[in-house]
Amino acid sequence: MxxxxxxxxxxxxxxxxxxxxxxxxxxxxTAGQALPEATTTPPSTTQAAGIPVVLTAQTADGTPPTPETMSAARQIILWRAEGMRLPGTTVTIKDDTLVVTVPDDDGTEARRLAQTGxxxxxxxxxxxxxxxxxxxxxxxxxxxxxxxxxxxxxxxxxxxxxxxxxxxxxxxxxxxxxxxxxxxxxxxxxxxxxxxxxxxxxxxxxxxxxxxxxxxxxxxxxxxxxxxxxxxxxxxxxxxxxxxxxxxxxxxxxxxxxxxxxxxxxxxxxxxxxxxxxxxxxxxxxxxxxxxxxxx
Structure with a gap:
């Protein structure tokens, strides 16, 4: 600001x-900056479970992404969720995929969070x-x-x-x-x-x-x-x-x-x-x- x-x-x-x-x-x-631990606030007790969106990493040379790369991506997505006021968002890492779930979401908000930017x-x-x-x-x-x-x-x-x-x-x-x-x-x-x-x-x-x-x-x-x-x-x-x-x-x-x-x-x-x-x-x-x- x-x-x-x-x-x-x-x-x-x-x-x-x-x-x-x-x-x-x-x-x-955010290049060169250390991001604080990414977390989201707990969801409301009235929120329904969202539809998970499964996303696969696409590296430039086709090799599997490193664990550090996946962890950084997860952290940025959670930061975005906090900034967009989407409490209860979860991001799970499994090999080269991220599973993004936003409460009360049909997948639309989850996809927006995962845009490269x-x-x-x-x-x-x-x-x-x-x-x-x-x-x-x-x-x-x-x-x-x-x-x-x-x-x-x-x-x-x-x-x-x-x-x-x-x-x-x-x-x-x-x-x-x-x-x-x-x-x-x-x-x-x-x-x-x-x-x-x-x-x-x-x-x-x-x-x-x-x-x-x-x-x-x-x-x-x-x-x-x-x-x-x-x-x-x-x-x-x-x-x-x-x-x-x-x-x-x-x-x-x-x-x-x-x-x-x-x-x-x-x-x-x-x-x-x-x-x-x-x-x-x-x-x-x-x-x-x-x-x-x-x-x-």
């Missing part, structure tokens, strides 16, 4: 105009309406071959074929160092993005609140000193161009930069409800999971 003194000492804030009603997003970091900020190279309706790639490895290629011909083919209405096999598993063909979160655009220039490590904090001036729910994020420098340079270099803010491979926002960011704090502005704004801030505040998970 930003103090009053920090607010009063700000230089000019960025003016970022969101395209087609998309939200403006940046991310949060990886943020990347990428330049927008191309954006077009979606036209693809072909079958999705069978897995993340196959999807990377076409959707993260540096070959312009392969990129154009991926843009033409990507179905924004289908489940994304690449979700949360894209390589930040490579280009990316992906969809806007609302399915309204297919975008070709350049390699990531910022990620979760560029952010030190995030909180959701109702902006009294606009009466809209927003997520305020605070950059690390290094992240603030990089984001300032990014906005200066991309004046009158779009940059994309991507969470788990989907473009949450692709605003046009109309003024450089000269401060270490900005806002995520979009069509948020109180719940969705808090969910996003909570996910960014506690960082991304160490590996993506898929549901069995």
């Amino acid at each position: 930003t103090s009053k003194s920090a607010w009063s000492g700000r230089v000019q804030a960025a003016v970022l105009v969101s395209i087609a009603g998309a939200a403006l997003l940046t991310g949060c970091d 990886e943020l990347t900020v990428r330049p927008v190279l191309t954006a077009v309406p979606p036209t693809g309706s072909g079958p999705a790639a069978p897995d993340a490895t196959a999807a990377k071959i076409t959707r993260q290629s540096s070959d312009p011909a392969v990129q154009q083919q991926a843009i033409a074929e990507l179905d924004c209405g289908a489940v994304d096999p690449l979700r949360g598993a894209d390589d930040p160092a490579q280009p990316l063909v992906t969809c806007a979160a609302d399915g309204a655009e297919v975008l070709l993005l350049g390699p990531s220039v910022l990620g979760n490590r560029a952010i030190s904090g995030a909180r959701a609140h109702l902006d009294p001036r606009s009466n809209r729910h927003v997520v305020e994020v605070t950059f690390t000193p290094e992240g603030a420098d990089v984001f300032e340079a990014l906005t200066i270099e991309n004046m009158n161009r779009r940059i994309a803010f991507v969470v788990d491979t989907a473009v949450v926002s692709a605003p046009m930069i109309v003024s450089p960011t000269l401060a270490g704090v900005t806002q995520i502005v979009g069509n948020f409800t109180a719940e969705s704004a808090e969910e996003l801030a909570n996910s960014l505040r506690f960082g991304d999971l160490p590996v993506p998970f898929t549901e069995r």
Whole structure:
């Protein structure tokens, strides 16, 4: 949370105009920080048992995740549950799987808790309406071959074929160092993005609140000193161009930069409800999971 003194000492804030009603997003970091023991408060005595969701870890090289990786993922999910006020949430580790159970839940909240939460900020190279309706790639490895290629011909083919209405096999598993063909979160655009220039490590904090001036729910994020420098340079270099803010491979926002960011704090502005704004801030505040998970 930003103090009053920090607010009063700000230089000019960025003016970022969101395209087609998309939200403006940046991310949060827990890298290098020791997380306290993750626990949730006991459930209410009136709550019914929830439906367990079984999730399997997907490592980049296909090898089994380490016990430390699974323990870290469990801890972050429990922290998210506490932040989202989901008392009684349990997360059980068994080999390469996590079983997440939220009381009174049909599995929806459990799945939200287990989203990878990886943020990347990428330049927008191309954006077009979606036209693809072909079958999705069978897995993340196959999807990377076409959707993260540096070959312009392969990129154009991926843009033409990507179905924004289908489940994304690449979700949360894209390589930040490579280009990316992906969809806007609302399915309204297919975008070709350049390699990531910022990620979760560029952010030190995030909180959701109702902006009294606009009466809209927003997520305020605070950059690390290094992240603030990089984001300032990014906005200066991309004046009158779009940059994309991507969470788990989907473009949450692709605003046009109309003024450089000269401060270490900005806002995520979009069509948020109180719940969705808090969910996003909570996910960014506690960082991304160490590996993506898929549901069995």
